Structure formats: C-alpha cells, structure tokens
Amino acid sequence: MTNRRETDLLGPRDLPADVLWGIHTLRAIENFPLAGRPVHRGLVRGFGAVKLAAARTNRELGWADAPKFAAIQSACEEMIAGRLDEHVVVDALQGGAGTSTNMNVNEVLANRALQLLGKPLGDYRCVNPHDDINRHQSTNDAYPTALKVATIFGLRELQAKVIRLMETFQQKEKEFIDVVKIGRTELQDAVLTTLGHEMSAYAEAFSRDRWRIHKGEERLRVVNLGGTAIGTTLGAPRQYVLRVVEHLRQITGLGLARAENLVEATQNADVFIEVSGILRTLAGNLLKCSNDLRLLSSGPHAGLGEIKLPPRQAGSSIMPGKVNPVIPEAVAQVAMAAIGHDSMIVQAVTAGNLELSQFLPLVADSILTMLDLLARACDVFSRQCVAGIVADREQCLLHVHNSTATLTALVQRIGYDKAEQLAEQLQTSKGDTTQTLRKFVTEHGWLTEQEFEELTSPERVTRLGAWNGDSDAGQLSPG
Numbered sequence: 371m372t373n374r375r376e377t378d379l380l381g382p383r384d385l386p387a388d389v390l391w392g393i394h395t396l397r398a399i400e401n402f403p404l405a406g407r408p409v410h411r412g413l414v415r416g417f418g419a420v421k422l423a424a425a426r427t428n429r430e431l432g433w434a435d436a437p438k439f440a441a442i443q444s445a446c447e448e449m450i451a452g453r454l455d456e457h458v459v460v461d462a463l464q465g466g467a468g469t470s471t472n473m474n475v476n477e478v479l480a481n482r483a484l485q486l487l488g489k490p491l492g493d494y495r496c497v498n499p500h501d502d503i504n505r506h507q508s509t510n511d512a513y514p515t516a517l518k519v520a521t522i523f524g525l526r527e528l529q530a531k532v533i534r535l536m537e538t539f540q541q542k543e544k545e546f547i548d549v550v551k552i553g554r555t556e557l558q559d560a561v562l563t564t565l566g567h568e569m570s571a572y573a574e575a576f577s578r579d580r581w582r583i584h585k586g587e588e589r590l591r592v593v594n595l596g597g598t599a600i601g602t603t604l605g606a607p608r609q610y611v612l613r614v615v616e617h618l619r620q621i622t623g624l625g626l627a628r629a630e631n632l633v634e635a636t637q638n639a640d641v642f643i644e645v646s647g648i649l650r651t652l653a654g655n656l657l658k659c660s661n662d663l664r665l666l667s668s669g670p671h672a673g674l675g676e677i678k679l680p681p682r683q684a685g686s687s688i689m690p691g692k693v694n695p696v697i698p699e700a701v702a703q704v705a706m707a708a709i710g711h712d713s714m715i716v717q718a719v720t721a722g723n724l725e726l727s728q729f730l731p732l733v734a735d736s737i738l739t740m741l742d743l744l745a746r747a748c749d750v751f752s753r754q755c756v757a758g759i760v761a762d763r764e765q766c767l768l769h770v771h772n773s774t775a776t777l778t779a780l781v782q783r784i785g786y787d788k789a790e791q792l793a794e795q796l797q798t799s800k801g802d803t804t805q806t807l808r809k810f811v812t813e814h815g816w817l818t819e820q821e822f823e824e825l826t827s828p829e830r831v832t833r834l835g836a837w838n839g840d841s842d843a844g845q846l847s848p849g
Contacts, residue, residue, distance in 0.1 A: 374492045390457040390485075392477035392492065392499065398470035402461040409471050409731075410738040412524055414458045416516035417475045418449030420595065421503060423618035424512075427610050428505050438497060441483035450621075454478055462735040467728040468513035476503040506606040506614075508599040510636055510726055515595040515618070517734045521645065522587050522624055524741035529583045531748035532576055532652065538752045539573035542566075542759055548828040551676055551766040552775045559775035562831045565676065565761050568666075572659050579652040586648045591626050593618070594635035600725040601633035639719045639727035642737055649740050650712040656747060657705035660698035663755070667695055675765045680758030697755040704747040711736040770826055771806040772796070779825050784816045 373384040376393035385396050425446060429439045448454050457478045460470045476499035483497045484490065497503075504512075547566030552559050595618060596611035598604055603611050615628040629635035669675035685694035714736045718729035727733075770776055774796055777789040784792075792810050811817045817825070824830060 374490075376492055387491065390454070390478045390481040390491065391459060391474055392481070394470065394473035394499075395460060395477055398460040398464060398474065402464040402470065404464070405462040405735065407462050408459050409462050410520065410735060410742075411452065411455050412520035412738050412741075413471070413516055413734055414455055414475065415450050415452060416518075416520035416523075417458075417471070417512065418446050418454075418479075419519055419618060419621050420507075420512050420516045421475065421479055422446035422450065422621055423595070423614050424505065424507055425503075426617045426621075427614040430613065431607065431609055433505060434502065437487065438483070438502065441486040442479065442497065442502065444486055445479045445482035448482065449475070449479065454482060457482075462731065464731050467509060467726060468731050468734070469509045471731070472504070472509040472512055473499065476500065479503045506598070506610045507595075508597075508605075510599050511594045511597045511601075511632075513730055513734075514636070514639065514727075515593040517642075517730065517737075518590045518593055519618075519622055519624065519626075520734075521642075521737055521741070522590050524738055524745075525583050525587050525590075525645070528649075528652075528741050528745040528748070529580055531745045531752070532580045532583060535748045535752040535756065536573050536576040536580060538756045539569050539576065542756065543569040543573055545569075546761050547832065549761045549763055549766055550770055550826055550828055550831050552769045552773050554775075559773045561775055561778045562770065562826060564828055564831055565766065567832065568662075572655075572662075575655045575659070576652075579648075579655055582648045582651060586645045589641050589644055591624065592629045592635060592641075593626055594629050594632050596628060597632035597636050599636075601629075601631075601636035603632065633725070637722070637725050637727070639722060639730060639733060642733050643716055643719050646712045646715040646737055646740065649737070649744060650709055652744055653705040653708035653712075653740075656744070656751070657702050657709075660701040660705070660751070663759070664695045664698045674769075675762055676769070678760040678762055679755055680760075682754060697750060701747045701751045701755075704743045708740045708744055711740045771808045773807070776807050776826060779830065780811065780817065780822075783821070783825060784811065788816055 372387055374387045375382050375384050377383075378393045378397070380397070383393050383396055385391075385393065422443060425434070425439060425442045428434055434442065445454070458471070458474050460474045464470045480494065480497045480499040480503050481491045483502075484493055487496065489496050543566045545566070546569055547564055549565040550562055551565050551568075553561050553563035553567075593615060594601060596603060596606055596614050598606050611628075615626055618624075619626045663677070663679065666674055666677045667679045670678070679695050679697070681693045682696050683693075685692035685696075715733050718732040718736070719727060721729055774793045777793055780792075781789045792807065795810055796807055808819070808822050811822060812819050
C-alpha cells in the first residue's frame with residue numbers, strides 16, 4: 371500500500387502510507403509554501419519536552435494506560451533528542467498562530483508511538499494526535515512554552531560563544547598592552563593610546579553582552595503551559611495545571627515557573643522583544659568591532675595598517691596579491707541580518723490582537739535564527755580572526771613619531787605654545803619623510819630622546835591620570 375487515508379473537518383485526503391505526519395500537516399504543506407524551510411529544530415525539540423511534560427502529568431492523573439504512555443514517552447524522548455526532526459516538515463512561516471506546527475508534532479508523536487506499539491500508522495483509535503498527544507493543551511500554551519524552552523537553550527549556547535570571543539580579546543589586550551599607537555576620534559588623530567587599550571574596550575563590550583544574555587534567560591522562565599486556549603485553563607483539570615510545569619522543569623533542567631496570570635502570559639509576547647533587544651545590542655557591538663578591525667588593518671601599504679588580520683583567502687580575481695578582511699565582513703553581515711530580524715520580531719509581537727499573539731511563527735523563526743547566526747558569528751570571529759591578529763609595531767611607532775596627536779603627551783613638559791609651533795612645523799614638512807615629531811623636539815633641545823621615549827612609553831600612556839611631575843610608577847593595565 372502506497373497511501374493511507376485520513377479525514378479532518380474539511381474531508382478525507384490520501385497521503386503517503388509511510389510518513390509519520392498526517393492530514394493536518396499535509397494541508398499545511400499545501401497552504402504555506404513560503405519560507406521554503408521547516409520550523410527551527412530547536413523549536414521541535416522544545417515541543418518534545420512540552421509534550422512529554424503533558425504526557426507525564428496526564429499519566430499521573432490516570433488519562434493513559436501504561437503501554438500507551440510508555441510509547442508516547444519514548445516518542446517524546448526521541449523528539450527531544452532530535453531523532454524525529456526530519457518528520458516535522460511544515461514551513462517556518464504559517465498562519466494559525468503555530469497550529470500547523472503543533473499538529474505536525476502531535477501527528478508525528480502519535481504515529482511514532484503507534485510504531486512502537488506495533489500498530490499501523492494512522493490508527494488513531496489506539497493513539498490519537500488530539501485526544502492523547504494534545505490532551506489538556508492548546509497551541510496557544512504549548513507553542514509559546516516550547517519557544518521559550520528553545521530560546522533559553524539558544525541563549526546558553528550563544529553565551530558560551532560570546533565568552534570565548536571576550537576571552538580572545540582579553541588575550542590580545544595582554545599581548546598588545548605595550549604597543550603605543552595613535553588614538554582617533556571622528557577618524558582624526560587624537561591622543562596616544564595602546565593597542566591593548568583598544569582590545570580591552572572590545573573585551574569589555576562583549577563582557578556586557580555576556581551578562582545581558584545571561585540575564586535574558588530570566589525573562590523567559592515564566593511560561594503559560596496549562597492555560598490552554600486563552601489562559602483561562604478551560605479544558606484542563608486543576609491538578610494538570612498545577613503539575614505540568616513542574617514536569618517540564620524536571621525534563622529540561624530549566625528554572626521554569628507557571629505564570630501567575632495565565633491570561634496575560636497567553637495574550638502578550640513582549641518578552642521576545644526584550645530578549646531580541648539584547649541580541650540586537652550584541653549585533654551592534656559585533657558590527658562596530660568588525661568595522662574597526664577592518665579599518666585598523668586597512669592597506670597594507672596605503673591604509674592605517676596598524677594590525678594584520680590572519681589571511682583567509684585570495685581577495686580578488688583580477689588584483690594580484692590582494693587579501694580582503696573576509697571574516698569581519700561576514701560577521702558584519704550577520705550583525706545586519708540580526709538587526710533586521712529584531713525589527714521583524716517587534717512588528718510581529720506588536721501586531722498581536724486581544725487574547726493572542728498570532729504571529730509567533732515569525733517571532734520563532736526570527737529569534738531562533740538570530741541566536742544561530744550570532745553564535746556562529748562569534749565563534750568564527752574569535753577563532754578565525756581575533757585569535758590571529760598581529761600588531762604591526764613598526765607602523766604604530768611610525769604613526770606616533772609623525773602625528774600631532776603625540777603632542778598631547780608632550781604638552782605638559784614643553785608647554786602649549788611650543789607644542790602648537792611643533793604642530794605647524796610638522797604640517798608644513800609632510801613632504802619631507804626624514805622629518806618627524808621626535809626629530810623636531812630633540813633638535814630644538816626641548817626634549818632629549820630619552821625624555822621623548824619616556825613621555826610616549828606604554829607606561830606613561832597607560833597610567834591612571836596625566837603626568838604631573840611625580841615619580842609614581844606607570845601601569846600597564848587599562849584599569
């Protein structure tokens with residue numbers, strides 16, 4: 371037999387005999403050929419945990435016999451482990467507030483349980499997608515709960531990657547703390563700093579991102595499972611409502627709690643805007659940092675050239691020897707995509723109506739995609755770019771010796787008038803490559819070479835507070 375027949379509200383349909391999904395999934399496949407990809411695998415596994423929590427609670431309440439429960443439990447555990455991913459085939463974007471995803475999951479779990487019981491697929495008199503798998507649930511409490519579970523696990527994975535990126539910048543901070551260079555504001559020479567100082571700033575930014583991501587998990591721990599359709603718990607017994615989240619907590623190992631106001635938790639999805647904002651902030655830092663590294667490495671002969679990024683591939687099909695900063699460019703594009711997903715989440719959540727946020731499928735696709743993209747970008751950025759950064763010490767020193775920015779480090783010793791005179795002389799001698807700021811001050815006798823070296827040394831540049839003539843030792847720590 372190549373087909374089996376199932377029937378729903380709209381009538382009978384034939385579908386392949388060997389598939390684990392059923393008629394509701396078939397109609398969704400036909401109705402929503404939109405994104406061209408299935409729902410996120412993390413959401414599927416979150417659903418597996420939700421369905422297992424419901425099954426265990428219903429078993430305690432006497433709603434399933436031992437053999438049926440055992441088969442359903444095994445099917446749910448397979449879904450949690452990712453072994454049923456290929457059978458959840460509905461499109462990521464769909465109407466119905468996620469009902470198609472919920473029913474795809476229900477049908478797969480029911481048919482997998484039937485297989486484990488030795489029953490034919492589609493024998494819903496034995497295990498029914500509605501009466502057994504979806505018992506005491508609604509899409510409206512199962513879907514957002516599964517999404518929160520998936521998002522928390524995604525946040526944890528992302529946090530680990532952000533920590534790795536932060537630590538890589540911290541390593542570069544230590545490696546480059548003695549590399550004095552020109553600091554720039556508005557892309558113009560400003561004052562002296564060190565390359566280690568710059569690296570420490572990136573490390574600190576990503577440290578804040580790590581903390582935000584960690585705190586973001588707390589926002590997602592309150593779930594509306596047990597609220598059924600609109601949070602009034604209609605169709606679910608009191609003991610089920612009181613117990614089901616505890617089972618979900620045990621299954622996932624997450625600190626989940628049932629919402630005190632289930633109606634509100636079903637109606638509103640603003641928590642996803644809040645978490646998305648955290649991810650957007652990380653994206654902003656990635657975008658800024660990746661652009662900075664491209665600028666600092668520009669050249670190699672006609673740009674700033676203060677750092678060298680690890681070469682990853684030939685940069686041009688026509689320009690010999692060109693190597694492009696492809697990793698920062700890729701990371702920047704991920705950041706831009708994440709910011710776009712954040713905008714979609716805001717629109718989808720705020721377009722909810724009355725008792726339900728009906729556009730959660732777009733929220734789910736966007737936030738879980740953001741998490742994947744950002745985690746991969748942080749990993750690639752850390753391993754294939756930041757870890758391999760090399761300082762061009764000679765180029766940094768050349769800039770220090772030739773830039774008026776260095777005058778700020780000298781002004782307290784030689785005075786503002788002399789410093790201004792030096793700036794004018796340096797500007798008028800730009801065509802003479804033998805003339806440098808260092809040469810000017812030493813030839814005029816305003817500073818000895820030793821004094822110039824002292825005032826532009828890493829110790830002096832990184833000390834806390836400007837030089838005031840005391841003998842305090844300098845410090846190499848940006849703190």
